[in-house]
Amino acid sequence: MPVTIKDVARESGVNVSTVSRALNGEYGVHADTREMVAAVARRLGYRPNRVARGLVTGRSHTLGLVVSDIRNHFFAEVARGAEDAACRAGHDLILCNSDLDPDKQMRYMQSLLEKRVDGILMNSVSVLSRAQQEQLAAMGVAIVLLNRTAPRGVFSTVCADNRGGGRLAAEYLLKLGHRRIAHLTGPRHHGNMTDRARGFVRALSAVPQPVEPVMIYGRNDFTGGYEMGRELLARHPEVTAVFAASDTMAFGAIRAFIEAGRRIPGDLSVIGFDDIELAAIVNPPLTTIYQPKYEIGEAAVEILLRHADRKKPHAPEHRVFDVRLVERQSCKPRD
Amino acid sequence: MPVTIKDVARESGVNVSTVSRALNGEYGVHADTREMVAAVARRLGYRPNRVARGLVTGRSHTLGLVVSDIRNHFFAEVARGAEDAACRAGHDLILCNSDLDPDKQMRYMQSLLEKRVDGILMNSVSVLSRAQQEQLAAMGVAIVLLNRTAPRGVFSTVCADNRGGGRLAAEYLLKLGHRRIAHLTGPRHHGNMTDRARGFVRALSAVPQPVEPVMIYGRNDFTGGYEMGRELLARHPEVTAVFAASDTMAFGAIRAFIEAGRRIPGDLSVIGFDDIELAAIVNPPLTTIYQPKYEIGEAAVEILLRHADRKKPHAPEHRVFDVRLVERQSCKPRD
DNA sequence: GGGCTTCCTGCAAACGTTTGTGAATTCTCC
DNA sequence: GGAGAATTCACAAACGTTTGCAGGAAGCCC
Numbered sequence: 001m002p003v004t005i006k007d008v009a010r011e012s013g014v015n016v017s018t019v020s021r022a023l024n025g026e027y028g029v030h031a032d033t034r035e036m037v038a039a040v041a042r043r044l045g046y047r048p049n050r051v052a053r054g055l056v057t058g059r060s061h062t063l064g065l066v067v068s069d070i071r072n073h074f075f076a077e078v079a080r081g082a083e084d085a086a087c088r089a090g091h092d093l094i095l096c097n098s099d100l101d102p103d104k105q106m107r108y109m110q111s112l113l114e115k116r117v118d119g120i121l122m123n124s125v126s127v128l129s130r131a132q133q134e135q136l137a138a139m140g141v142a143i144v145l146l147n148r149t150a151p152r153g154v155f156s157t158v159c160a161d162n163r164g165g166g167r168l169a170a171e172y173l174l175k176l177g178h179r180r181i182a183h184l185t186g187p188r189h190h191g192n193m194t195d196r197a198r199g200f201v202r203a204l205s206a207v208p209q210p211v212e213p214v215m216i217y218g219r220n221d222f223t224g225g226y227e228m229g230r231e232l233l234a235r236h237p238e239v240t241a242v243f244a245a246s247d248t249m250a251f252g253a254i255r256a257f258i259e260a261g262r263r264i265p266g267d268l269s270v271i272g273f274d275d276i277e278l279a280a281i282v283n284p285p286l287t288t289i290y291q292p293k294y295e296i297g298e299a300a301v302e303i304l305l306r307h308a309d310r311k312k313p314h315a316p317e318h319r320v321f322d323v324r325l326v327e328r329q330s331c332k333p334r335d
Numbered sequence: 336m337p338v339t340i341k342d343v344a345r346e347s348g349v350n351v352s353t354v355s356r357a358l359n360g361e362y363g364v365h366a367d368t369r370e371m372v373a374a375v376a377r378r379l380g381y382r383p384n385r386v387a388r389g390l391v392t393g394r395s396h397t398l399g400l401v402v403s404d405i406r407n408h409f410f411a412e413v414a415r416g417a418e419d420a421a422c423r424a425g426h427d428l429i430l431c432n433s434d435l436d437p438d439k440q441m442r443y444m445q446s447l448l449e450k451r452v453d454g455i456l457m458n459s460v461s462v463l464s465r466a467q468q469e470q471l472a473a474m475g476v477a478i479v480l481l482n483r484t485a486p487r488g489v490f491s492t493v494c495a496d497n498r499g500g501g502r503l504a505a506e507y508l509l510k511l512g513h514r515r516i517a518h519l520t521g522p523r524h525h526g527n528m529t530d531r532a533r534g535f536v537r538a539l540s541a542v543p544q545p546v547e548p549v550m551i552y553g554r555n556d557f558t559g560g561y562e563m564g565r566e567l568l569a570r571h572p573e574v575t576a577v578f579a580a581s582d583t584m585a586f587g588a589i590r591a592f593i594e595a596g597r598r599i600p601g602d603l604s605v606i607g608f609d610d611i612e613l614a615a616i617v618n619p620p621l622t623t624i625y626q627p628k629y630e631i632g633e634a635a636v637e638i639l640l641r642h643a644d645r646k647k648p649h650a651p652e653h654r655v656f657d658v659r660l661v662e663r664q665s666c667k668p669r670d
Numbered sequence: 671g672g673g674c675t676t677c678c679t680g681c682a683a684a685c686g687t688t689t690g691t692g693a694a695t696t697c698t699c700c
Numbered sequence: 701g702g703a704g705a706a707t708t709c710a711c712a713a714a715c716g717t718t719t720g721c722a723g724g725a726a727g728c729c730c
Contacts, residue, residue, distance in 0.1 A: 002474065004716060015680045020718060030678060050449045051395060052716035054386045055685045062429070062450075071415050071612075076406045083405070083432055092446060094397070095430040097418055111427060114385045115397075139337065222612060251616050277406075277557055281586050283618030339686060350710045355688060365708060387686035390715045 003044045012040040023048070054116065063304060064112035066096040066105060066122035067146075072221070072248065073276040074293055075123075078146065081297025082121060089305050091118065098122075100187060113139050119304035121158075121297075123147040124191070142307035142314075144300045147191035156307065156316040158300040160291035162192050165323040166199025168289055169243045169271050172325055174207060177334035178241035178269060181213045184228045184253055185245040186220035193220070193245045196273060200243055214239060218249070225252020233260050240268060240334055247272035247279045247288055254282075254330075269331035285328035292321050338379045347375040358383070389451065398639060399447035401431040401440060401457035402481075407556070407583065408611040409628055410458075413481065416632025417456060424640050426453065433457075435522060448474050454639035456493075456632075458482040459526070477642035479635045482526035491642065491651040493635040495626035497527050500658040501534025503624055504578045504606050507660055509542060512669035513576035513604060516548045519563040519588055520580040521555035528555070528580045531608060535578055549574060553584070560587020568595050575603060575669055582607035582614050582623055589617075589665075604666035620663035627656050 009016040014037065021029045022037040040046075054060045063086050067075040079095065086093045094112065098105040105124070112120055119142035133153055136143060143155045173181055183200055186193040197215070204211040214236045218224040225244060229252060232239060244250035250272035254264055262268050264284055272279060275290035299319050307314045344351040349368065357364045357372040375381075389395045398421050402410040414430065421428045429447065433440040440459070447455055454477035468488055471478060478490045508516055518535055521528040532550070539546040549571045553559040560579060564587060567574060579585035585607035589599055597603050599619055607614060610625035634654050642649045 006716080016717080017681080017719075018679055021679090024718085026719095028678060033678080047445065047449050049390075049451060049716050051386045051389045051451050052685090053718070055384075055390055055687090055716080056718045058685080060386060065430075069415065070405065070418070071408070071411045073406070073408070073411075076408075076411045079430065080404065080406050080432060083430055087431075092429045092431075092450065094427045095400075095414065095418055096422075096427075097415060110382065114382050115427065116384060116386050222616070251613070255616050278586070278613050278617070281557070281590050281617065282613070341686080351687080352689075352711080353709060356709090359688085361689095363708060368708080384686050387715090388688070390686080390717090391688045393715080 077293035078297035081294035085301035162195035163199035170203035225249030229253030229256025412628035413632035416629035420636035497530035498534035505538035560584030564588030564591025
């Protein structure tokens with residue numbers, strides 16, 4: 001049975017309201033009283049009950065983070081950035097894994113809303129219907145999307161310059177002389193990956209002798225990359241360069257290539273996206289597009305907190321982070 | 336302004352208590368009434384306020400997860416297992432990164448307690464003082480430790496058979512004929528890693544011609560492993576086999592070895608611990624000790640939930656998961 | 671010393687639920 | 701048809717805070 005504010009009030013001979021004011025450092029309470037109350041509180045080991053406080057203030061000091069899978073290193077990095085930023089601001093983070101399942105995502109959203117979180121940051125799996133958007137916006141909860149570059153919607157967004165990243169990958173492979181190129185990407189309608197593909201395809205077709213890449217869709221994880229790699233070898237053995245929309249998929253594909261006796265980059269050049277830590281240490285080290293994962297999480301929380309006041313509905317903010325090519329050893333000029 | 340239970344009551348012409356009972360499926364409300372209330376609630380889009388409910392029931396349906404760093408793949412996996420188990424039971428998970436900093440850990444604990452979480456699972460950084468243990472236990476919050484094998488303390492524990500894993504690694508290296516062996520491990524007083532070291536050292540000394548390994552302490556991440564790898568080369572170039580207490584450290588060390596022109600496993604055999612996904616795909620594939628990370632997170636939450644009733648203080652539970660050697664290609668017999 | 675601030679503190683109403691208690695209604699059965 | 705049991709519901713008190721309001725005690729100035 002934890003000690004409550006009433007215990008502190010009784011013990012120190014003042015009213016609970018005075019205790020509350022004293023402990024929260026508000027105006028209008030005598031220094032002596034404040035000190036005495038603080039001493040009593042300390043002696044009793046009083047810890048304010050935040051759910052009670054949340055009930056009256058309407059703020060829970062809690063944020064929701066909905067990602068597809070925290071085991072994905074990209075999201076782990078985003079989560080860490082978000083958690084640090086939240087922690088600095090005295091907020092907590094509730095972790096949710098949606099598995100790209102719209103139902104699961106919606107259940108999580110409901111749960112978070114029922115807990116009256118001050119804000120939610122999510123990589124939305126599917127395009128939210130107008131009705132869903134309205135509903136969420138009406139709940140008065142701030143939302144930041146992590147994978148929509150420039151939505152027409154009402155929510156703020158934070159993400160990397162995915163389209164630019166796709167362009168960088170294309171220009172790099174073209175510069176190396178490749179003409180038979182494939183793109184391994186994630187599920188359709190996945191905001192970030194769609195943008196990467198768009199930038200990639202557009203850049204390939206914006207040159208004197210346009211290239212039309214082989215497109216292969218799959219799951220955004222190691223096994224998905226592996227399967228896509230096998231499919232590529234079976235159906236398009238002529239390809240000499242591959243752009244995978246994430247490092248994890250790139251690793252899976254490389255595994256498939258090596259198993260089939262191909263050499264990287266001898267027979268096949270591979271470029272990834274994300275620049276996760278292990279990209280530097282696999283063999284060969286993976287050439288990839290860097291995006292600032294930690295900073296994305298941080299920025300998302302900062303925007304969230306700025307909007308969480310919900311006095312007046314802020315206009316949505318959109319923040320795009322620059323990406324850059326990290327040249328390692330998984331690509332080489334075409335012979 | 337969200338719709339409250341009062342709105343539903345007024346709109347459906349019954350008392351709030353009836354609405355509450357109807358929606359929570361309790362006895363003592365007529366089927367017709369229940370249905371009518373449910374319909375009104377649906378029409379109004381009523382969502383119960385869980386913080387209000389938590390205030391009166393005393394249960395928040397929230398768990399705290401304190402890990403050192405979610406970017407560590409081991410913890411990501413544990414977190415995912417924990418989150419899945421929590422989700423199944425209708426609970427949420429608050430994520431905290433302690434960075435192995437005792438102060439930060441304690442601040443997080445306080446924050447979680449103030450939020451009245453139903454339980455906390457943590458990889459405690461430091462040995463909790465008896466007083467801290469008492470205090471936490473007195474708060475009536477269930478706690479499961481993720482890195483103490485058999486504590487004398489009052490809390491439940493879940494972990495892998497770290498000592499056994501250390502022994503497996505030692506026996507394997509001995510079997511390959513190595514006699515000059517090093518162990519790269521994490522910070523001192525880190526429960527899991529200490530146990531791995533203990534099992535490793537003991538097994539090395541339990542043979543006819545005992546081996547005393549070179550011990551190097553450092554940070555449990557890629558850079559830490561890299562630095563330890565360099566230190567090892569500088570101070571003990573005679574070593575032919577290395578046991579790293581985590582795969583991540585092993586990767587760092589391998590990087591240092593390769594930079595120095597050593598070949599793996601030609602010049603130096605390396606064995607890790609964890610068997611994270613990427614252990615299979617680096618080059619050479621890493622021989623390591625597998626531990627069931629996801630299942631550890633799952634089991635921890637299940638124990639937590641079982642104890643969270645806190646009617647009577649359960650006796651602490653201790654669960655140890657088996658580990659096994661995964662033989663890949665980073666070790667070879669000594670010439 | 672009286673009226674005026676200014677400062678401090680107590681009172682009580684909220685916040686949105688759950689739940690024990692008792693009243694009112696219906697049902698059952700003779 | 702009526703007594704008693706069973707069912708269904710309303711009332712109100714909690715849960716632990718915050719906060720607007722008002723009352724009381726000082727202090728200040730003339």
